[in-house]
Amino acid sequence: MTAVDSPAPVLAAAGPAPVQPAGAGTEGRSRGARLLTPVLWTALGIAFAATCAVRGLPTDRLVLLGWVLAGLVVSAATHGWRRVVRLLADWLPLAAVLLAYDATRGLADGLGMPVHVRELADADRWLGGGVLPTVWLQEHVQADWWKALATLIYSSHFVLTPVVLAVLWLRDRARWARCARLVVALSLAGLVTYVLYPAAPPWLAAKQEVIEPVDRISSAGWAVLGLPRAGVLLDTSQGQVNLVAAVPSLHTAFAVLMCIVLLPLARRSWQRVSLVAYALLMPLVLVWSGEHYVVDTLLGAAYACAVVLLVPQAGRAVRAGTRRAARAAGRPLPWRA
Known part of the structure; x- marks a missing residue:
């Protein structure tokens, strides 16, 4: 990733010096603070589990960012108020920008723009030599091990970016600031496209009988893993999002973005291979599961690179x-200068 000379004032004017890891300075903490830490983490875990039981697994990036921020606050609170102030000064501008994004995301299918259904299917059929790749994959790839792997890869989209941002903030605020700006820019680029070009995914096009029958099977692996309840919770949460925001595929875009951000930090070959494999497997999972066309995933990768x-x-x-x-x-x- 191209380095920025110095982090911009927006999204926290992070200096070049890395922040001490969360565990640093433990020796100077009071006995009360050390005892308070497990209590706070336990309370946060119970609150998260209760929320998931009532509202389903969180799939909105802003909500997940809020949970990650809550975890960072718990960690910072046991290291003194100055660390909490620094945390809020860094993260609140980012949260505000993403909140504005989330509040306007509903515009994507509320402005009366025509929903594009057939064009994307035609483009994919051309790429597949007359066959829709999604249809072919669903007919030929049905192994249980693949369903489990595909579901885990698909679901990782909802947690990876907030977790990466949290780890970067703890270890290197300058790199965190650069990554945060990329996340915001990519989110806004996706939003603008959704507003101007609302598009139906394959499973919805099949439901409208525009293409051959296609199932939405991104959660099929939970049953294989013995966690059918997790699939129900995820499906419930996804029912609240914009259903015609298929172009570009932000699942692909963020997988590619995280690969680009983390590759310079990967010190071992297996880490680099894993990152590249993740960025390549995500679009394959999306096409197989009926969530996106190949064209959507290519555009998502292009957006991330841009x-x-x-x-x-x-x-x-x-x-x-x-x-x-x-x-x-x-x-x-x-x-x-």
């Missing part, structure tokens, strides 16, 4: 413009 290339350039352009304006006004530069 964000990684363009966001740092935009940041440098903004800083250069600010420096020119400061020189013209005779003011001191807000940062060194």
Whole structure:
């Protein structure tokens, strides 16, 4: 990933020095703080389990980000109020931007824009030489081990990005700030596309009898894993999201983005292979499960690559413009050139 000279003021003006890991400074903590830690973690775990039992597994990235932030607050609270203040100063702007994104996401299918159904199927049929890849995969790939693996890969989308952001914040705030800007940019790019081009996924197109029968089987692996309740909870949560937000595939986009962000940190070959395999398997799972067309996944990967290339350039352009304006006004530069 292209490095940014210095993190932008928005989404926290993180300095280059990494924050101490959560466990640092434990020796100086009071006995009361050490005893409070397991109590707070237990309370948070109970609250999360109760919420899942009532409302289903959280699939909204903002909700998951909130749970991750709650975990970070618990960790920071036992290390002093200064750490809590730093945490809130860094994360609240990010949460506010994603909250605005979440609040306007419903516009994607509420502005009367025509929902595109047949065009994507035609494009995929052309790519498949006259056969829809989703139909072919569902007919030929039915092994239980694959269903279990596919469900785990599909579900990982909902937790991976918030967890990566949390770990980066704990270890390297500068890298966290760069990653947070990429996440926001990718979310906004997806939202704009959903508004301008609402599109039906394969399973919905099949339901409308536009294409051959296709099942939505992204949760089929939970039964194989002996966790059918998890599949029901996930399906319940997904019923609340925009059903015509198929282009681009943000599942693919975020898988590719996380691969790009984490590859420079991978020190062993198996880690690099795992990251690349994850980015490649995600679109295959999406096409097989009826969640997306091949075209959707290709566009998702393209969006991720475009964000990684363009966001740092935009940041440098903004800083250069600010420096020119400061020189013209005779003011001191807000940062060194």
